[in-house]
Amino acid sequence: MTMPVMEPDLDSTLLRDWARTIDEGPFSSLCWGERIAFPNPDSLTLLGALAAWTERVRLVTTVIVPQLHDPVLLAKALATGDVLSGGRLTVGLGVGGRAEDYRAVGADPATQTMRKMAEAVAIMRRVWAGEKVTEAVLPVGPAPIQPGGPALVVGTIGPKTLRSAATWAQGLAGITMDLDVAKQNELFDVARQAWQQAGRGKPYLATSFWFALGDQDNARDQVRRHLLRYMNWIPAEFVESIAPTTGWAGTEDELAEVLRGFQAVGTDEVHLIPTSSDVGQLRAVADVIAEVSPVA
Template identity: 75%
Template sequence: MPVMEPDLDRATLRSWAQLVDGGPFSSLCWGERIAFDNPESLTLLGALAAWTDRVRLVTTVVIPQLHDPVMLAKQLATGDMLCGGRLTVGIGVGGRHEDYRAVGVDPATQTMRQMAERVAVMKRVWAGEKVTESTLPVGPPPVQPGGPELHVGTLGPKTVRSAAAWADGLAGITMDLAVDKQGELFDVARDAWQQAGKGKPHLATSFWFAIGDGDAPRAQVHRHLLRYMNWIPAEFVDALAPTTGFAGTADDLREVLQRFADIGTDEVHLIPTSQDIDQVRRVAEVIDDFS
């Protein structure tokens, strides 16, 4: 979803959701920010549950430390009910202290340990346990027994290993399409899940994209990054932009997706850099080859 683009409205968001749902895509994803003008993630979850019928809905990522864990568990269980059990919850610690401060949360809680503690509470709620002195446990129960799948958003092997105890997979990101580096992280995950006595983890990565001809796609990525990375001096963003994300033709994207498929990637989540819905149509033509 193009949630980090300016001037969004209901019609744009609904059109994107319905086009993705009707196409060859496996999931519909969106991220969370607080100190930004994007739609609130969990409110949007309710709308996306109503606007779609087929694709999985994937938060990439929600930051548990920005929410009360019991209320977050209730909200996500409600979302899982509304979408008929199609919810996957990508979670991470986030990268902006300003988001923590915006909701009165100490940035010192921006750790994997703090996140894991909140996940443990959420899992208890989804299991139907009483986590307070209330007469009844917090509900509704999620459609998926035990709650939605949890994917950890991370770039590093240490985080992957620590999350193996509670996560079902990875919701990764690659800035520069470094397939070899991503493959190494996937190997760490496979090994960590095996050591934890669990099955194969779901392996997903993501990157910013712009599809088209000539210089226009790279310029589109650059504009998006300047706006989205507004906490970084513009000259640093200017230096990052030429090599960040994907910018190229349909054939170029097909080649990149094949490289990720070759290392065992289960899903690639493409992060929009424009709200132009034609970008979705052009990607759909490409990924028909991978359906």
Template identity: 65%
Template sequence: MQVGMTVGMTLPVMEPDIGPDRLHEWAGLIDEGPFGSLCFGERMAFDNPDALTLLGAVAAWTTRVPIVTTVIVPQLHDPVALAKALATGDRLCGGRLSVGLGVGGREEDYDAVGADHAARTMAGLAERAVVLKRVWAGENLTGATRPVGPPPHTPGGPPLLVGTLGPKTVRHAASWADGLAGMTLDVDVDGTAALFDVAREAWAERGRPAPRLTTSFWFALSETSDDPRAQIHRHLRHYMNWIPTEFVDALAPTAGYAGDLAGLREVLARFEAIGADEVQLIPTGDDPEQVRRVADLLG
């Protein structure tokens, strides 16, 4: 399968008891395959790997594939320290990094690190994005004897994408973001198309280059699971632990894509038709055979 858009693969970082050997294996398969990116996100009050530590490992484990954080919540970090960590990651991977930023949907993540709930706003996100860019530009924001480094590999720093599902957030981010790191809970192509249109209009109104448009969704394959819908349900029960179980159970029957590779091909073609630059698949299990099967599909 060849498509104009690219297809990224997310590491199974939110799976129970995920270990370094399995993550290393996944990273190698993604790097060797026809994937447009290797992705992973952040949570604090959870048993997943630390995203910034993992960034260094993934940079060492891979040589080709672009790396995308989907997403980092900068309000959970000191912004100067975050700029240093991301610049280091960008240097380690030779400029293959793109950084998704979002406000985060879980109060408990803020509580886990003593972060200010009042900063959980788009204005707070924008302020921190500006700090990242200023540090990466070499400004001395701390009053120390020299600016905080190292400088990123990418001049001006890695691209910043806004992680969101909502049009209001997209419009607000047009002032600082280079594109959209979207997500669709139920593989809603029409809804994603509408959000892409909002992004295109918002960036054009500010006279900025056209935004990079990406989206993502959970998936499970009948080729690698006896019951792909049940696999998604199990994953959501674990991952969405901050939501009452009855709401997770109500979401699970329509969440993500559960089916065979032929059906996934059709879904990807629909996203290509609305102008997606990339679709990033989010696994709901840690079996590396999923990577191999999707790689075969992409050809």
């Protein structure tokens, strides 16, 4: 389950209630995304709070853009999050889809490439290994709980990007706009082949989609309103054109059926993205998840 960080009017009480409800189960992971030029909470600050508010669930960034950060400071922050969470952190990384976020922090949009992301990953891995990356007396710490650092997954929907990440990522944290299970499995096959060719074994395979529970008209309108707010860098008329077929809207039973479809093609996790901060919808989805894939 993804935190409702892109919704309006957030406060610490609401975020804490979501985190603790997710942690109660049966969700396997708690996710949250990063934006800069938007009123969402800062991802790395939130990581510390989420580590304190939860005890069981895995924490997954979906995704952080390393080119928006100094890689050494990012490595230190993520290692701190791994320590505070007791080694429960998985780091999803991506190049990002918004040049405005790069400009907001003074980063060069020309670095919005897989090569630059891989370079940042290499530096972070050196920091987590305890290597000196500067002339400091001591290496940059703290040491992460997980040997070698938090697990890394790549956030992408493109085969080329996915293949290039096979050398450093443990798998994929993607997104499906239209919930086409067969098309998603084609991307999973690309990952399976790329990881095999890289001698990396079986990749972790995750996808995500926006959701809203309720009767079809109201739930679909909820998704639409969320997309118009979230996709504010895209012309509104384009968002309106894709809103009827983007994400999922419907009843609990229909959601269970969709999740079983992804389960059948070997999806390790589905990261559900809320289109409302209503904790009631979160609890309703928890009941669906318990039925589809109970957590031991």
